[in-house]
Amino acid sequence: MQRIGVFVCHCGTNIAATVDVKTVAEALGHEPGVVISQDYQYMCSESGQNLVKNAIKEHNLTGVVVCSCSPRMHENTFRKAAASAGLNPYLVEIANIREQCSWIHKDIASATEKAIILGKAAVAKVHLNAPLTAGESPVAKRALVIGGGIAGIQTALDIAEAGFEVDIVEKNPTIGGKMAQIDKTFPTLDCAACILTPKMVEASQNEKITIHSFSEVTDVKGFVGNFTVTIKKKARFVDETKCTGCGLCTEKCPMKKVPNEFNMGLDNRTAIYIPFAQAVPKVATIDPNYCMMMKTGKCGVCSKVCSVGAIDYKQEDKFIEQKYGAIVVATGFNPIKLDKYDEFAYNQCPDVVTSLELERLMNAAGPNGGTLLRPSDKTHPHKIVFVQCVGSRCDDSKGKPYCSKICCMYTAKHAMLIREKYPDTEVYVFYIDVRTPGKNFDEFYRRAVEQYNVHYIKGMVGKVTPRSDGKIDVQASDLLANEQLHIDADMVVLAAAIEPDKTARPLATMLTTQMDTNDFFTEAHPKLRPVESATAGIFLSGACQGPKDIPETVAQASAAAAKAIGLLVKDSITCNPCVAHSDELMCNGCSSCEKVCPYGAITYTDKEFKMPDRTIAVRRVASVNPAVCQGCGACTVACPSGAMDLNGFSNSQIMAEVDAICK
């Protein structure tokens, strides 16, 4: 038999002025199971709490109902009070008779009547409350960072700084990502390599950080604090532990006509290669698609010249398995492919380039040693047209609906750098809008216009036509002057939209995290939890969550690190006990619940059951991982048989409330 205590708070006059608290206490005292019903001036005060605690002990209460302010205000207060008196804190229910009653009603009679009904509902619910215990789950003290660009590097460094082991998984032979390809950074125009490469070295030298370059995540199991991840270390045919990065092999390799991805295919590399001089790890990699030895079995030059015997043509992919407490996704972005943009003649004319290609063309370590030359004839361009929003803010299926955010600023940077270095070059920028929010950004853009005389024209480029004289005809509209323009350009630079890396979607599936329709990872809350995914223990760093510039990326990377550290520093995590659970005897194994779970908390196992007809049957049944479940209850409604229920908000509890209210 239940022994329930009801405690009605006056809240000074906040409640008592419009609700007749004595009548409420009296009425609730007649409810079945209620053994004590009291009112008090301030229930949340120490003496009020003592009233509750003493009643719990004295009357051996099995449930407590506090009629007071919103549970969002003092539910925890009274739960703690109950716990200190030896009653399970989840046997406390709050009837909200202040915010949802006394404060909104003026008529004492109807407010009192409503307060009684709300109290009855809470009593009806508490009858069915079960004691709940928050479970604990241990935390593996190691983080995984997926992606070794500036976001991943920064996150890893910050986590390592806090004293935790971090692994970086990078799919390319070197970490560094897009930032390594960039020449200068806006708005300060400092050299990207100068600020990035020290961080790369720092990461490689930090003993807490392990870099798995040329590797991929192939499987993720487990949940927050307890992920088991399989990492594929792709065969690079060079023993990483032996290679000193001397580079002799890359000099001697006879296969020299391999498009160099690092320079956006603007020059060539050898079949055995180190992506760039400051690569980390500085280890050679053999490209099996081009290596003569691998393709024909005849060559072996690199093996002969390698003094440490690091070359291993027979090397195979290796899989390693590691436990992690937290995972940070930093998979970054890529410019979109421009194949569909025939109007810009990108595929027809080598002098129509993307902005990232321009970065390489202007970079001292790039194909032309830093001198800006047209790719077609290696001559100096005198007129350059920049086209903004190529594929960004696009309504059609060719492009992306969103703003890529960084293009306005890097185009201003490119324009400014070109005008600075080659004052005889005319620069035109066609834009829809110039978007420069950010510290010192608008000043930067204005400098480009005012100091460097870059011609900014509001309008879209309609067609780019390479001419036989080597010039490029750019046909565009000037929306402000309302006229059609033709510009004889030497080069055209396209600000291609950026999109999440292609590896992000399969990764999201493995991680059971959510993505938006553009394949950007979805944050747990767009305002308040911007660096966490909805899946506990998975954090988001950098452009995988949305377009970002470098300072924003680094800020988010550090924020993600802080969140990960906050998790790793705990020995175990306390789970919310108000989670879903499945009654195996009723579960159909139909997977409906799994489909609506935003956290991937539900898994299925085949289990043997003694069936009602005395037979033994193997049935597929759902189980909820209480450490992962956040208790939304979506599964409880998706479940047709009612096998899935939610602690603290069970079907019977909610229906008891409905009944009491409608009584």
Next chain:
Amino acid sequence: MLKISIDKLDALFEAISASQTLYIPADREDGSAEYKKYESGMKLSNALNTVRSAKDFFFPQTENLVDFKMEGKNIEVIDIREESEDFVIFGVRACDARSFTILDKVFLSEPVDSFYKNRRDHGTVVTMACTRPAETCFCGTFGIDAAAPEGDAACYSDGESIFFEAHNDKGQKFIDSISSLLEEGDTAKLDAVRDKTREILKKLPLAGISTESFGGDKLMEHFNSEKWAELSESCLGCGTCTFVCPTCQCYDIKDFNTGHGIKRFRCWDSCMYSDFTKMAHGNPRLTQLERFRQRFMHKLVYFPSNNNGEFGCVGCGRCLSKCPISMNIVKVMKALEVK
């Protein structure tokens, strides 16, 4: 015999319904028939029988037994029983008329079911002889003559007139009450109709079904028969057969919490249901085979065993046409028949 011309049926119904509630089989839109409370203009159905049996009149699908009123911690018991009003059921077929005899054996033997008795006392059953039996009919198997139905009073139609015959005082009282509308008539044509009906009954496809292999003393022969597995294999475990059956009399008693009280009610239950006769320890019949067997053993063995050889089936054929998978007592009897 007293008779009334068929074209004066309306006047007859008006007369009966003037003094008490009258129920007659009436057509539904879909071509089937059901008992309806007579209202002016309503026509007597030509259908052989109603989809639902006539047992509802005495043993409705749900009925409240007692109320409990709850106020705070107090519970008050409220007796809700009332005397039933008088009513007439007109046009009951021979099979359904016999079903009342079977239900009486259950509900009127000690301890008497006062709810049932109340309605039984106040209801007058006026039967109607069949003239066009269907292929699903096998009332003859249980000694029922469709051309000579039981009931408080019986009616016979020769196509032009309806003849009345009282079987007991209640029936006589009923005929007396409408005697002003009746006239004495010649039964020569009627006798011919009845003879013809009996001829047809003999030719029906199920006319040969025999109860010889069944009865109270045949428990051991049938209980462990291997045939049950195959017979029950495709049974869906629904309650259609039991709910359309005029003799199935099992019920469950449940409490319904209205929020301010409890209504204790009883409702039909079905032995085909997995929670039938479920008790604290669980369910005595765990498989559909056992539940299926229960239904037919009850009708063909247990019931006769307890009721001087009377079978718990009247051969109305409703389960034959309504079972979703067309498994029925005839198929069971044929399979279990000892040749």
Next chain:
Amino acid sequence: MQEAMINRAKQLLADGTVDRVIGWKRGEFAYDITPAVFRSAEELDADFVFDDFTSANVSKYLVKESKKEGKILAFLKPCDTYSFNQLTKEHRVVRENVYIIGIPGGPKLDAEKIKAKGITGILGVKNENYTLKIETVYGEETMPYYEAVLDKCASCKSKKHVVFDELIGDDGEVLESNRFEMVEKLENMTAQERFDFWRDQLSKCIRCNACRNVCPACTCEKCVFDNPNSGVENKAPADSFEENMFHIIRAFHVAGRCTDCGECSRVCPQNIPLHLLNRKFIKDINSLYGEYQAGEDTTSRAPLNDYKQDDCEASIVHERGVE
């Protein structure tokens, strides 16, 4: 067709591909056919039937049968294959344990429709050039074939088999059906008219559970209506509310999962057009969330387990149609 099916079944039994066959068994009359499992060539020869009355959807039996040892041969009509696929998707059947032979679908006949014509004492039914010759104890009767077609067949949605191991006869196409006509007609009534229509229909319900128990989407280990802890358990339609509730919840539970096989209405002893409730959901899903046919595949997300960010708001119900 029946001959070809029996022969193929015998072959598959003989070569050990399967050890059981699920099909239909002849009854006492022309129309009272029972789904049955056959275990030998002799049983097949004696009782296996496939004709105008073999309308029962046997896919639900495979929930149990496919979990038994050995492999079972199932003859599935096009509509039955949708049910089977949906069950596969929900992990309710073990696909590997079923050998499926797709067989042509209906239209099948409805004995109730013949009886509703006043034809009784039926001894045999023959289809001669789309006229039914019905032999009865009162002499021969005739009626047009199409007037006796089952409702579910009259609004057939597809002659295509969505899953099979082999076919006997040709595969068909998804059809342009008129199946939403009655739903539309109801939608165009006033709320009061709709209320009266459904009150009239649902008040006939005797809660025999035939609709639920025959439904291939209703395979719950424990139905909420049988579970005293569910809060909705009941055994009888005690009043109009319970009559409504049972059918609303049942329809909601199968929404997005119902393949529209029509068995619920076929088996209803009270001829309640229950399929209209399911079709209402199907029609809403199609029009609000895009065309979706449950059972068409085994991988797509069920509409109620899915969403789009720009889905319509619930207020659309208030904005459209007749009040």
Next chain:
Amino acid sequence: MQVNENKEFQPLIVAFCCNWCSYAGADLSGTNRLNYPSNVKIIRVPCSCRVNPMFILRAFQRGADGVILCGCHPGDCHYTSGNYFTRRRMTLLFSMLDFLGIERDRTRVEWVSAAEGAKFAATMNEFTEAVKKLGPNRRLEDLRCRKQ
């Protein structure tokens, strides 16, 4: 449902509110002393997606005259996607109730954020008025639960 011969009909409104947005929004309308009728009784659920159609039917069975479901605005769900499922479920359920001839103004879904105290109060005022116009729920009530 209360009908008093002297007084006008006072409908009983059950409001399911998600803990994170709408319940907080309801609290805010209290904090700001924004009135709405005492006919409205709120039941707190973690997320609007916790609301089973059975709860809504249950409320009508037991005498509610209107049921309103409030959740976070689409895209703002604390659990990221709960209200999207709610939206589909309730759209279909309400459409079915409408199909059965139940007055469509007895049911509603409204998105109310934690900041929208005014919207919460306005919504409840409006909804209560709408239900008041319809009169007592007679089409979806359990007669056994009707108060004598």
